[in-house]
Amino acid sequence: MSAAELSIRGLRVGIAHRHGVDEIVRGVDLEVASGEKLGVVGESGSGKTLTMLSVLQLLPSPLAVLGGQVLLDGEDLMHADERRLRAVRGGEVAMVYQDPMSSLNPLLRVGTQIVEALRAHGVPVEAARARTREVLGQVGLPQPERIESSFPHELSGGMLQRVMIAMALSTSPKVLIADEPTTALDVTIQQQILDLVSALQAETSMAVIWVTHDLGVVARLVDRVAVMYAGRVVEQAPTRKLFARPTHPYTAALLASLPGPEIGHRKPLHQIGGTPPDPAHLSPGCPFRARCPYAIGRCAVEEPGLIDRGSGSVAACWREPELWES
Amino acid sequence: MLLGIVRRIVSMAVTLFGVAVVIFVVLRLLPGNAVTASLGVSSGLLTHAQLAALNHFYGVGEPAVQQFFSWLGSTLTGNLGISLASREPVSTLVGAALPITLELALASMVLGILIGVGFGMIGALHPGRWQDDVGQGVSVVGLAIPSFVIGTGLVTFLSSVFHYFPASQGYVSLLQNPWLNIQQIFFPALTLSLGIGAAIMNTTRAAMLEVSGLNFARTARGKGVSTRVLVWRHLFLNALVPVVTMSGIQLGYLLGGTVIVEQIFVLPGLGRLLVTSINNRDFPVVQTITLIFATGFVVVNMLVDVLYTIIDPRTRR
Ligand SMILES: Nc1ncnc2c1ncn2[C@@H]1O[C@H](COP(=O)(O)OP(=O)(O)OP(=O)(O)O)[C@@H](O)[C@H]1O
Ligand code: SF4
Ligand SMILES: [Mg+2]
Numbered sequence: 001m002s003a004a005e006l007s008i009r010g011l012r013v014g015i016a017h018r019h020g021v022d023e024i025v026r027g028v029d030l031e032v033a034s035g036e037k038l039g040v041v042g043e044s045g046s047g048k049t050l051t052m053l054s055v056l057q058l059l060p061s062p063l064a065v066l067g068g069q070v071l072l073d074g075e076d077l078m079h080a081d082e083r084r085l086r087a088v089r090g091g092e093v094a095m096v097y098q099d100p101m102s103s104l105n106p107l108l109r110v111g112t113q114i115v116e117a118l119r120a121h122g123v124p125v126e127a128a129r130a131r132t133r134e135v136l137g138q139v140g141l142p143q144p145e146r147i148e149s150s151f152p153h154e155l156s157g158g159m160l161q162r163v164m165i166a167m168a169l170s171t172s173p174k175v176l177i178a179d180e181p182t183t184a185l186d187v188t189i190q191q192q193i194l195d196l197v198s199a200l201q202a203e204t205s206m207a208v209i210w211v212t213h214d215l216g217v218v219a220r221l222v223d224r225v226a227v228m229y230a231g232r233v234v235e236q237a238p239t240r241k242l243f244a245r246p247t248h249p250y251t252a253a254l255l256a257s258l259p260g261p262e263i264g265h266r267k268p269l270h271q272i273g274g275t276p277p278d279p280a281h282l283s284p285g286c287p288f289r290a291r292c293p294y295a296i297g298r299c300a301v302e303e304p305g306l307i308d309r310g311s312g313s314v315a316a317c318w319r320e321p322e323l324w325e326s
Numbered sequence: 327m328l329l330g331i332v333r334r335i336v337s338m339a340v341t342l343f344g345v346a347v348v349i350f351v352v353l354r355l356l357p358g359n360a361v362t363a364s365l366g367v368s369s370g371l372l373t374h375a376q377l378a379a380l381n382h383f384y385g386v387g388e389p390a391v392q393q394f395f396s397w398l399g400s401t402l403t404g405n406l407g408i409s410l411a412s413r414e415p416v417s418t419l420v421g422a423a424l425p426i427t428l429e430l431a432l433a434s435m436v437l438g439i440l441i442g443v444g445f446g447m448i449g450a451l452h453p454g455r456w457q458d459d460v461g462q463g464v465s466v467v468g469l470a471i472p473s474f475v476i477g478t479g480l481v482t483f484l485s486s487v488f489h490y491f492p493a494s495q496g497y498v499s500l501l502q503n504p505w506l507n508i509q510q511i512f513f514p515a516l517t518l519s520l521g522i523g524a525a526i527m528n529t530t531r532a533a534m535l536e537v538s539g540l541n542f543a544r545t546a547r548g549k550g551v552s553t554r555v556l557v558w559r560h561l562f563l564n565a566l567v568p569v570v571t572m573s574g575i576q577l578g579y580l581l582g583g584t585v586i587v588e589q590i591f592v593l594p595g596l597g598r599l600l601v602t603s604i605n606n607r608d609f610p611v612v613q614t615i616t617l618i619f620a621t622g623f624v625v626v627n628m629l630v631d632v633l634y635t636i637i638d639p640r641t642r643r
Contacts, residue, residue, distance in 0.1 A: 058544050089550035097548075102541040107563050107638060116559075117549040151639040167549075 004031040004071070005207040006055070006093065006175045011068035013050045013059065014280065021066055022280035025050050026231040028068075029306075034174065035205035037197075039218040039239070041254070042228030043276045048211045049098055051228075052177050056089050072175070091121040094168035096178040098211075100160035104152040111136075111148030114167045121171050135166040140192045157184040165193060172204055179211045194221050215258060219243060224312075227251050230287035231279035233306065237313030247315040249292050249324065286318070294324045334631065338624050345620040346401075350394050353609055401617070407610035411603065416610045419599060424618065426497065427584050427595035430518070431622075433511050434584075435577055437519035441468075442526025443569065449527070450534030451557065461527060468524025473583055477517040477590040484513065497594050514591040518583050522576040529572040533565035540564075566637050574630035581619045 013025035025047040032038040040048050053059050055070050055077070070077040077088060097103040104113055111132050118128035136144035139162040152160060161184050168176055176197070182190045194217065200206060210222055218225055218239065225242045227235040227250065235248035246252040274291035285300040286292070292299070298318050306314040372380070388396075400407065406416035445461035452458050485491045500507045537543060538561050546560040585597030592598075596615050603611035634641050 053544075056548055058548055060539060060544070086550040086552070089548050091550055095548050097541065097545060099541055103545045105542045105546065105560050105564065106640060108559070113545075116546075116551060116555065120549055120551045120555070153640050164545075 003033065003074075005034040005036075005073060006209075007031040007069075007071045008051065008055065009069040009071065011051060011054055011070070012066040013047070013054055013063060014066050015062045016064060016066065017062075023066065024063075024231050024279045025054070026279060028228070028231070028233055030209070030226055030233065032175070032207040032209055034207045035201060036224070037201065037208040037210060037222040039222035039225040040209060040211045040228060041213065041215065041218060041225060044213075045276055045279070046228040047231040047279060048228055049179055052095065052179055052209065052211060055177060056093060056095060057085065058089075058095075087121070090117050090168075090173075091171055092173055093175040093177065094171060094173035096161075096164045096168045096176070096181040098179040100164050100184065101152075101157055103164060104160060106152050108151075109148070110150050110152060110155070110163050114148075114163070114170055117167050118170055123171075131170055132166075135170045136163070138169070138196055139163075139166045140189055140196075141166070158186070158189065161185060162189070162193070169196075169200065172200075173206060175207045175209070177209045177211075180213065181210070182212075182214070182217065190217070191220075197221070215254065227254070230277050230282065232287075232316065234288070234317070235313070235315040236306070237309075237315075238311070241311060241313050245321070247309045247313055247321050248317050249294050249319075250288050251315075252321075252324075253291075286316075294319050330635075334628055338628055341624050342617075342621060345624075346398060346617060347394070349613055349616045349620070350390075350397065353613060354390065397613070401614075406614050409603075409608055409611050411606040411608045411611075416614050419611060420596070420614055420618070423594060423596045423599045425499070426593055427588070427597060429500065429511055430514055430584055430588070430593065430595060431577070431580050433515035434518035434522060434580055435573070437515055438522030438526060438576060439573060441519060441523030442573075443530050445523070446527040446530025446569075447534065447557075447562070449531045450538070453535065458531075461531070464520075465524040465527050468520035468522075468527075471520075473517050473521055474586050474590065476520060477514065477587050480513055480517055481590055510591075510593070514587045514593060517587050517590075518580060521583070522573075522580065525576055526569060526572050529568050530565060533568045534561055537561050537564045563637070567634065570630055570633050570637070574626055577626045578623050581622055 008028060008030045011025055011028045012023055014021050014023040028047070028051050030038065030040070030051070040051075042048055050059065050063065054065050057065070057077070059065065065078065068078075072088060072092060077085070080088065104110065108116075111129075114132040114135070115125070115128045118131055119125065123131065132148060133144045136147050141147045141159060141162050147155065147159065147163070152163075155163065161181060165178070165181055168178070178197075182193055185193065197208060197210075198221070201208060208222075210217070212218060222239055224236065224238050226233045227242075227248065229250050235242070235246065235251045237247070242251065243255065246255055277287050277290070279287070284303070286295070286303055289295050289299045296319065302318075304316045304318050306316050309315050397407075404417070406420065408414070409416055409419055412419065441464070445464055449458040449461035481491075495506070497510060498506050542564075543556070543560055546556050551560075584595060585600060587593075588595045588597040589601065596618065599611065600615045602608075603615070
């Protein structure tokens with residue numbers, strides 16, 4: 001495997017206060033190589049968005065990075081100066097945010113906001129305008145000239161989502177981080193976006209991190225999947241392997257909640273019994289314990305780290321899948 | 327768009343008509359009438375016939391509705407009547423005073439916005455730091471001390487400590503003597519602008535802080551735009567709506583504020599004329615000035631509305 005384009009190491013995010021810290025992201029390691037697509041799945045509140053926002057240091061206060069590294073092609077972004085960070089943001093690493101309705105400036109035309117992203121990275125005005133029109137067309141928006149001169153409130157959620165994707169892709173970033181970018185899109189448009197990302201990737205060997213609730217998208221798009229639970233990665237495996245043979249009980253439960261063996265259905269992830277724990281206030285032991293049908297004594301005492309399960313897959317569980325049924 | 331303008335003008339006219347009715351009624355409710363007002367105590371010595379003739383001349387005996395419309399009609403055609411106290415046309419008196427008050431209001435507003443937006447922005451960009459503390463200090467002073475105290479203090483200070491009293495030579499206009507005029511207007515404007523500035527400062531600061539936590543601000547940062555673009559194009563532009571609202575409200579208060587400050591700084595503006603005319607029961611003058619203040623208020627509100635539609639596309643239709 002080639003060297004990682006973007007790598008997140010031991011990332012911890014939380015809120016520091018006088019009596020200590022509330023840790024929400026508790027030591028996450030993720031890597032994506034250029035030309036590779038990594039999927040990140042996990043229940044609501046598992047820390048996916050906070051992990052992604054940390055990459056570009058966009059966490060809202062009082063949240064802050066408590067520790068860990070973010071390396072872009074080997075360069076530590078946590079210690080980059082303001083100038084360098086500005087060049088990376090939207091230039092080398094572009095992000096599509098989760099809530100498209102509130103993620104655009106309501107007082108500026110959509111086109112202006114995309115042109116601005118290009119201008120911030122040294123593209124001349126005329127070229128920026130042309131490129132704006134081009135990307136708006138690429139994400140499947142009809143009449144790009146009309147969209148360009150619209151204000152955000154004049155567009156639907158699905159259209160805004162595509163505008164956000166167009167904006168992120170406009171600068172041809174080395175890394176694209178997309179946080180649930182297709183939730184408001186119907187299946188056809190969604191497929192069009194996935195095809196576009198794959199095509200661009202073949203062309204520019206961009207690295208992609210795709211955060212989603214949708215296992216169907218995961219199956220169709222990404223090469224590798226990381227499953228997050230309570231602020232940690234609990235399983236990571238090549239996509240085929242993960243679907244064929246999950247090695248963490250939480251992943252197994254996710255897959256079991258899918259209707260039937262055929263993948264490709266749009267099905268949200270929250271159909272597992274019980275509620276996820278608050279990552280900031282965990283009791284000792286495995287955080288999945290309360291909902292895990294395979295828990296043993298050790299699970300209540302010690303939290304498992306990621307253990308190699310062979311053929312490129314790791315899982316944070318004390319028990320081997322072979323032993324689950326015994 | 328055209329429809330919107332027409333609708334606005336109609337609603338402005340309706341409002342002003344209402345204001346005219348209220349002014350008319352309130353002034354009729356005061357004891358005394360035009361005859362007693364113009365002749366004072368000596369009106370008690372008039373014979374019946376004289377009184378009847380005078381009543382007829384001033385239109386005192388006519389039905390109120392008829393009086394109202396004849397006043398409204400002549401006002402609209404530019405005939406504002408004769409001052410009962412000085413026997414001069416109201417238009418002459420008001421015409422001389424109006425530019426002074428306008429200049430004072432404009433200068434106060436400009437100063438107030440500069441102080442308010444300036445300190446508000448600086449405070450919001452350095453929350454909790456010394457720059458913010460300076461702004462908060464100015465704001466407390468501006469809000470807590472009433473303008474007549476600041477004004478009197480300023481006049482006393484300038485005249486007793488510096489033996490400086492720019493109003494001593496009487497008011498001069500900007501065209502006659504620009505430098506003296508600016509000195510004469512600056513201190514009263516400063517007095518008024520502190521309160522305005524404090525209110526605008528608090529609004530600006532709060533709006534900036536709120537806006538910078540919103541998602542679109544994160545998107546802008548995430549695009550790698552320069553600080554200048556982030557602060558002005560994204561944050562300030564969005565903070566502008568509450569700032570404009572607050573400025574409009576303050577401009578409304580300002581009209582009342584000029585009355586006091588013109589007294590203190592001896593500026594022969596509308597406010598001073600109003601006070602004198604009320605004391606003299608000089609109805610035609612009082613009516614006209616009140617109507618001018620009300621019109622100013624309505625016009626300011628309309629301007630604020632127009633500004634909204636310019637700033638925020640969501641309010642356009
Ligand atoms: N601004 C904030 N202040 C305090 N806590 C926060 C804030 N934003 C998120 N959190 C907490 O951090 C945890 C992780 O949030 P995050 O947004 O990363 O979850 P997520 O995995 O992206 O969930 P979703 O699938 O719903 O988007 C949540 O439990 C949430 O309560
Ligand atoms: S460690 Fe124990 S509780 Fe946690 S997932 Fe594995 S078996 Fe279940
Ligand atoms: Mg999220």
